[in-house]
Amino acid sequence: MDPIYLDHAATTPIDPEVLDVMADTYKNVIGNPSSIHSFGRQARRIIDDARDTIAKYIGAESREIVFTSGGTEGDNMAIIGAALASRKFGKHIITTKVEHHGVFRTCEYLESLGFDVDYLDVDRTGRISVDDLKKKLRDDTILVTIMYGNNEVGTIQPIQDIAHLLASHQALFHTDAVQAFGTEDMDVKDTPIDLLSMTGHKIGGPKGIGFLYIREGVSLTTMTHGGEQERKRRAGTQNVPAIAGLGRAVELVRDRQPERIGRYLEERRTLLDTLDAEHVGYRVNGNPDHFLPQILNLYFPGTNIETLLTKLDLAGVAVSSGSACTAGSVEPSHVLTAMFGQDAPETRSSVRISFGSGLRLEQIKEAGNVIAQSVRELVGIGQD
Numbered sequence: 001m002d003p004i005y006l007d008h009a010a011t012t013p014i015d016p017e018v019l020d021v022m023a024d025t026y027k028n029v030i031g032n033p034s035s036i037h038s039f040g041r042q043a044r045r046i047i048d049d050a051r052d053t054i055a056k057y058i059g060a061e062s063r064e065i066v067f068t069s070g071g072t073e074g075d076n077m078a079i080i081g082a083a084l085a086s087r088k089f090g091k092h093i094i095t096t097k098v099e100h101h102g103v104f105r106t107c108e109y110l111e112s113l114g115f116d117v118d119y120l121d122v123d124r125t126g127r128i129s130v131d132d133l134k135k136k137l138r139d140d141t142i143l144v145t146i147m148y149g150n151n152e153v154g155t156i157q158p159i160q161d162i163a164h165l166l167a168s169h170q171a172l173f174h175t176d177a178v179q180a181f182g183t184e185d186m187d188v189k190d191t192p193i194d195l196l197s198m199t200g201h202k203i204g205g206p207k208g209i210g211f212l213y214i215r216e217g218v219s220l221t222t223m224t225h226g227g228e229q230e231r232k233r234r235a236g237t238q239n240v241p242a243i244a245g246l247g248r249a250v251e252l253v254r255d256r257q258p259e260r261i262g263r264y265l266e267e268r269r270t271l272l273d274t275l276d277a278e279h280v281g282y283r284v285n286g287n288p289d290h291f292l293p294q295i296l297n298l299y300f301p302g303t304n305i306e307t308l309l310t311k312l313d314l315a316g317v318a319v320s321s322g323s324a325c326t327a328g329s330v331e332p333s334h335v336l337t338a339m340f341g342q343d344a345p346e347t348r349s350s351v352r353i354s355f356g357s358g359l360r361l362e363q364i365k366e367a368g369n370v371i372a373q374s375v376r377e378l379v380g381i382g383q384d
């Protein structure tokens with residue numbers, strides 16, 4: 001059996017059309033976009049076009065888009081930049097217990113600088129309560145950072161309600177939209193989000209490129225000092241081929257959004273049907289109504305996650321125990337811990353399966369059979 005890749009939430013294969021655009025740019029565009037001669041202007045046009053495409057897709061103005069090296073940098077730039085720029089208005093920040101480490105560790109870093117961070121609890125489906133957020137908001141709250149969709153369990157947060165609640169408060173609202181981008185409709189004109197970060201490599205784009213949306217008028221302390229690129233918000237020569245690729249990747253998700261969502265839901269259904277037909281005991285971790293279609297987190301009672309992942313890998317099925325950054329460590333997932341409690345069995349026996357566009361349904365069925373077989377071997381006979 002050829003290996004089956006079901007870890008698209010960690011990263012996606014690059015779309016061939018994106019690769020074509022990048023190869024073409026590498027070959028034919030040699031200028032530095034800051035140079036004023038024709039070579040520079042040619043490179044500049046490429047980044048302007050990509051910026052326009054991206055801005056239009058999320059209802060922003062082109063000048064509100066800053067290219068970054070991906071999700072982690074966007075999160076850092078938004079959170080540290082906002083905290084430092086707003087510290088004269090307060091030192092209180094609110095986030096959640098289920099953020100990606102790009103946000104989580106950045107908030108911890110700010111705590112070490114003297115900021116006061118509240119981490120909101122989530123329910124057993126991974127959702128925060130807007131009432132809790134309301135209770136935690138203080139006059140000196142300067143930033144609320146809450147992810148759009150979770151990378152481990154796929155739960156989507158009540159982003160519209162949060163954004164509207166914060167619209168009348170001084171606190172800036174940042175959302176890490178890395179996983180939700182391309183499947184959720186995002187319009188920063190309708191939803192008053194101040195800062196939104198994304199990355200290219202989760203949507204068939206290149207790795208090492210992403211953007212941060214910064215609402216006009218929001219001021220961030222700059223983290224990179226040097227040239228005047230990106231309207232002085234991120235110094236350093238832009239990665240023109242990667243930006244060209246990102247622009248194309250965004251066009252492709254824009255044009256294929258309903259088809260991709262339908263496909264992921266079909267893949268998800270096929271996998272669950274296969275497990276049901278095999279009478280495997282499992283439970284879906286996440287929210288039944290508010291979830292990203294490409295992420296499916298399953299709890300298999302009685303299994304040990306590390307053994308299961310190794311077994312699946314040897315059998316040619318690549319899934320994950322959570323975020324790629326924590327995989328490989330024995331630490332239980334902080335997301336599942338926040339949902340189910342310290343030492344809950346779900347934290348030791350759950351896998352994340354994540355879907356992508358290039359999969360055939362027969363591959364999903366094959367993977368489902370391998371998972372069923374492996375789970376059966378781990379929990380012993382008669383599991384139904």
Ligand SMILES: Cc1ncc(COP(=O)(O)O)c(C=O)c1O
Binds near residue numbers: 324
């Ligand atoms: C929700 C979320 N935020 C941030 C990141 C980090 O993005 P990048 O790998 O582009 O730094 C990831 C990647 O796994 C993610 O899933």
